Amino acid sequence: MTTTPAAAPLVHQLAAFAVESRDRGLAPRLRAEAAERLLDCLGNSLLARGESAPEAVLTVARAWGSTGAAHVIGSAETLAAPAAALVNGTLAHAMDFDDSHMLSVLHPSASVIPAALAVAETTGAEGPRLLDAITVGTEVCIRLGLAGYDPDLGNSLFFERGQHATSICGTLGAAVAAAMLLGGSEDVIAAALGIAASTGAGLLEANRTGGTVKRVHCGWAAQAGVAAAQLAQAGITGPPTVLEGRFGFFQAWCGDRARPQAVLDGLGERWETSEIIVKPYPCNHFTHPGIDAALRLRAQGVRAEDVVEGELRVPSAMHRTIGEPPAAKAAPATGYAAAFSGPFTVATALHGGGGLGVWFDDFTDAAAHDPARRALAAVIRCVPDPALDRLFPTRLPAVLRVRTRDGQSHEVRVDTSKGGPDAPLTRAEKEHKFQLSAGTALPPERAGEVLRAVRALPDGGTAADLLALCAATEHATASPVG
Incomplete structure (x- = not known):
């Protein structure tokens, strides 16, 4: 060295x-x-x-x-x-x-x-x-x-x-x-x-x-x-x-x-x-395993409108960020606050979102006050689980349990969140995330140019050339976040 x-x-x-x-x-x-x-x-x-x-x-x-x-x-x-x-x-x-x-x-x-x-x-x-x-x-x-x-x-x-x-x-x-x-x-x-x-x-x-x-x-x-x-x-x-x-x-x-x-x-x-890992969801990283679990429940056929109660179990350190104070996490005041809420992000994923599972449209101020999401977040308790502490922080785990109207219980355990050491994003997923993100400011063809310019940096190019490509144009769309 x-x-x-x-x-x-x-x-x-x-x-x-x-x-x-x-x-x-x-x-x-x-x-x-x-x-x-x-x-x-x-x-x-x-x-x-x-x-x-x-x-x-x-x-x-x-x-x-x-x-x-x-x-x-x-x-x-x-x-x-x-x-x-x-x-x-x-x-x-x-x-x-x-x-x-x-x-x-x-x-x-x-x-x-x-x-x-x-x-x-x-x-x-x-x-x-x-x-x-x-x-x-x-x-x-x-x-x-x-x-x-x-x-x-x-x-x-x-x-x-x-x-x-x-x-x-x-x-x-x-x-x-x-x-x-x-x-x-x-x-x-x-x-x-x-x-x-x-x-x-x-x-x-x-x-x-x-x-x-x-x-x-x-x-x-x-x-x-x-x-x-x-x-x-x-x-x-x-x-x-x-x-x-x-x-x-x-x-x-x-x-x-x-x-x-x-x-x-x-x-x-x-x-x-x-x-280093790339985030698939536009919210606090500690919410990600709960989102993963909720998306898996949706894939198994669990519908948001059928959930009558739920419990999101996470490591103690994660709970302090996404579970406290409970009242504020169940009813976030803003879209930004919603992105730090375990119950709200689970409710959002169960209702369905964009991007790779949830997207910025799910964290506007209007979305944070959506009655259906708030009602579901209100019945999902976020609790610390000492048994999960041993996996943190090298892994971000969670256990999500819900009960539906028909009396059935459903449980999903996530030992490491998507994008984590054992579940990295693919190259295609990273490109998809970039295209979605850059597409709020650049037309698709310009975003593609930026992507190719970045990939070429190991062989040459300059920061000035790259940043000039990133300059917004009249074709840019509005940011999806309100």
């Missing part, structure tokens, strides 16, 4: 890994995987065009008078790299449709890819260099998240403390990707990590009680990552022991139970980025 001494501070070992990866270039398999994640990120971002949160962020970025060469995804408009990263990171995460890594309990791409795109475009970096930076940045992001995983709790310490590891760790991953593309030395990349560690933040309370700020978390992380890399390039430095020190990253966020050794374990030999 690297010749940097093992006793060197963690940021220097990570920086040496980044420099070596950039100088040698990564394997074709890793570049192809990064291109798949980039495709998903672009589709999610195009889908979010016109949504209130990214539009508000774009308004603020314009008011800053930001000028530069980095495109806003889905637009011909360009901004300075940090501002473009802010807007595009918000777009990437705004729909909660971005990819995930289970054990670290975070979304690694939505911060790193927007940061990498912004810097790659302003520096003229070609496809392979962009994909390598994305891969290393997401790898660093994930490994920092893994250091906060507590095997005894079976959950992330970040998550247990109400912290959004996605934006906290994503800031550092974004900084590494940006610094690599800026041509930073080992010292510069280490400094970028040290600077970024003082800027990443994010709280999860919006998952429970509402607020749109969570949609901005990845944008802020992407912007902070780009800024950290630029500041490091300009000569600002960070503490060498910023990760493992007494007052460092791990102690501050996770306390004494953090596992810093997870950062370097198998680094460069075992790629956690290969474990």
